[in-house]
Amino acid sequence: MTFVLVVDDDPAIVRTLGINLRARGYDVETAADGRSALQVVEERLPDVVILDLGLPDLDGLSVLQRLRERHALPVVILSARHQTDDKVEALDSGADDYVTKPFEMEELMARVRAAVRRTSAGEPPLVVEAEGVVLDVTERxxxxxxxxxxxxxxxxxxxxxxxxxxxxxxxxQDLLREVWGPGYGRESHYLRVYLAQLRRKLEADPANPTLFLTDPGQGYRLVAQRSAG
Structure with missing residues (x-):
């Protein structure tokens, strides 16, 4: 049974999430502050954490950073903070996904399932290789x-x-929605910035990429061979 830790100081949200998660067969534990959440994790490692950023003691980002120092478990942020900077900071700090409040329960459940699936030991390893570059997505x-x-x-x-x-x-559109969420689709500058970063890190000649290619006005493709790891 998948064990979910819900970290939020809003009793109504905690109750709603607990009911919906348990109805779908999840084992659920809750924490109303950051220190309690970290204690739960040390006692029993969750399969996934749903984490609010606005906690009464430790900021949610601090909790996320402490989790990332020791664990690779998936973390889905559930927050009322709608600003793009907040989302980018959380994702760059190690969050696997970001859902804003108010939220649709079915969307959140789908995000939780996807986060668990990406880190599931039963999922075949995803490794791609090309021109001296090896990307082991499963192990990151x-x-x-x-x-x-x-x-x-x-x-x-x-x-x-x-x-x-x-x-x-x-x-x-697909890239924006899958990485940043369903409310995105026109922020193409996000993709230009992040693809430029990837090219600088991985391409032999970032100005003339052969790995991460752009189809102008349409999208991107990764030119690599997928292997079993």
């Missing part, structure tokens, strides 16, 4: 010419979406 390990390369969580999320359709065009 990247190498270029044998040297490790550090990618941010948002960069990894983009790589994952592209790697799952390696060799095929992924539209700008």
């Amino acid at each position: 390990h990247a190498e270029r010419d044998g040297a490790p390369v550090r990618l941010t969580p948002t960069e990894w999320h983009l790589v994952e979406v592209l790697a799952r359709r390696a060799g095929h065009l992924v539209s700008q």
